[in-house]
Amino acid sequence: MEAVPDDVAGAAFERCLHDIRACCECKGALAHEPRPVVLADRRARLLIIGQAPGRIVHETGIPWNDRSGDRLRHWVQIPYDDFYADKRIAVVPMGFCFPGTGPNGDLPPRPECAPKWHRPLLTAMPQVKLTLLVGTYAQRHYLDVPRDWSLTDVVRHGPVQDGEGRVLFPLPHPSPRNLAWFKHNPWFDADIVPSLRTALANAFA
Known part of the structure; x- marks a missing residue:
């Protein structure tokens, strides 16, 4: 496949970012005005x-x-x-807008976002070496997770590589609501966090 010139790829990337930030597809489903939040650069190594x-x-x-x-x-x-x-860091959530609040905290990410925007945006960031999958929604979307596995099972199983050699690293959500999880799973801070820091050092090397 013929390589795409940098200026053409860069222009396509900027158009994609502009379109995401201007997206109003979920306007009727939200209780507030859409405000897509994304942080991305073509030089990103950590996603x-x-x-x-x-x-x-x-x-x-x-x-x-x-x-x-x-x-x-x-x-x-x-x-x-x-x-x-740091332009080597990109943040691309499963849902780009705040979904609103339910009886048990924030509502799930809107399902329209990832299928519409992730592939074109991630394709335009070819230098990504490490992807952090924070929480169940990202993990279920990007990993082949057995149905009976909990988030704890996925995180304990650890990182995997995708077909292009990028490391996919599952993590629990760092929300204060999960303090009980961290308390009952001390192996996360003892084993997973050091492994995460090593993976990041390798991605930035």
Whole structure:
């Protein structure tokens, strides 16, 4: 296959980002105005695929700008300012807009987003080496997970490689709502977090 010139690929990438940020497909299904949140660059080596923006992220337009983001940055040992300034880091959630709040917390990511936008955007970031699949929605979408496996099973099983040699690394959601999970699964901090930091060092090497 003939390589696409950088200027053509770059223009296609910018159009894709523009279209995502302007997307209103879910407008009628949301209780608020759509505000797609995405952070991406063609130079990205680390891709973080989470669930959907929470209320704070919806209000600020800054991904992982909350307590969940603080824990995530602790896992990968990247300071707040560097997290947003480093062009090697991309954030592409399963749902780009805040889905709203239900009786048990935030609603699930809107199902329209990933099928419509992930493939064109991820194809335009060919340097990605490590993808963090944060939470069940991302893991079920990108991994061949047995039906009877829980999130704990998936995380304990650890990372896998996709067909192009990229590492897919499953993680629990770092939300404060999951403090009980972290308390009952000390192996995560003892074993998985160091493995995650090694994988990130390799991706950035």
